Amino acid sequence: QVQLAESGGGLVQAGGSLRLSCAASGRTFSSYAMGWFRQAPGKEREFVSYIRWDGGRTYYADSVKGRFTISRDNAKNTVYLQLNSLKPEDTAVYYCAAKRYSGSYYDKYQYDYWGQGTQVTVSS
Numbered sequence: 001q002v003q004l005a006e007s008g009g010g011l012v013q014a015g016g017s018l019r020l021s022c023a024a025s026g027r028t029f030s031s032y033a034m035g036w037f038r039q040a041p042g043k044e045r046e047f048v049s050y051i052r053w054d055g056g057r058t059y060y061a062d063s064v065k066g067r068f069t070i071s072r073d074n075a076k077n078t079v080y081l082q083l084n085s086l087k088p089e090d091t092a093v094y095y096c097a098a099k100r101y102s103g104s105y106y107d108k109y110q111y112d113y114w115g116q117g118t119q120v121t122v123s124s
Contacts, residue, residue, distance in 0.1 A: 002026045002098045002113040009094060009118030012086055016122070020081040022096030022115055030054075030074040033099045036081045037108055038092035038120075045095070047106040049081060059105055064090075086122045093117040 008020040022034070033053050039045040049070040050059040058070050069082040079096060095117045103110035 002029065002032060004096050004098060004113055004115035006094065006096050006115045006118040009120045011121045011123065014087055014122055014124050016086050018083045018086065018120060020083065020094055020096075020118060020120075022079045022081075024077045024079070024098065026077075029077040029098075031100070032113075033105065034070075034072060034079040035097045035099060035105060035111060036070060036079075036094060037097060038090075038094045039117075040092040043092075045108055047108065048094070050105040051079060061106075083120070086120075088122045088124045091120060091122050093119050 003025040004022055006020060006022050008018060010018060012018055031053055035050045036048040037045050038048050048061050048064055049068055051070045051072050055072050067085045072079040096115045097111035098113040099111045
């Protein structure tokens with residue numbers, strides 16, 4: 001069992017930055033791949049970024065590539081998402097998720113545990 005808690009969201013102007021954190025409970029955090037997803041009002045939850053259990057591989061949605069950076073610190077049981085050059089269309093609730101087994105990294109149904117989400121609002 002893994003419990004996840006996101007933090008770091010807030011209101012920021014376009015072009016600004018935020019750093020999201022996702023703290024995990026449990027001793028097996030390092031065996032999970034982690035993902036970040038987001039959901040805007042009236043839209044489906046969509047993939048944002050993924051990081052392998054050891055941090056050795058990462059993936060990004062095309063819409064955030066070059067602006068967002070995912071990282072993890074297994075000693076602290078935490079995964080991060082650095083959001084730079086934010087745009088109004090990045091406004092959403094951001095969720096972190098843990099995936100134990102292989103499967104498509106961009107498919108939200110492949111993830112086993114989810115946090116409650118943190119709101120990111122980007123004003124124009």
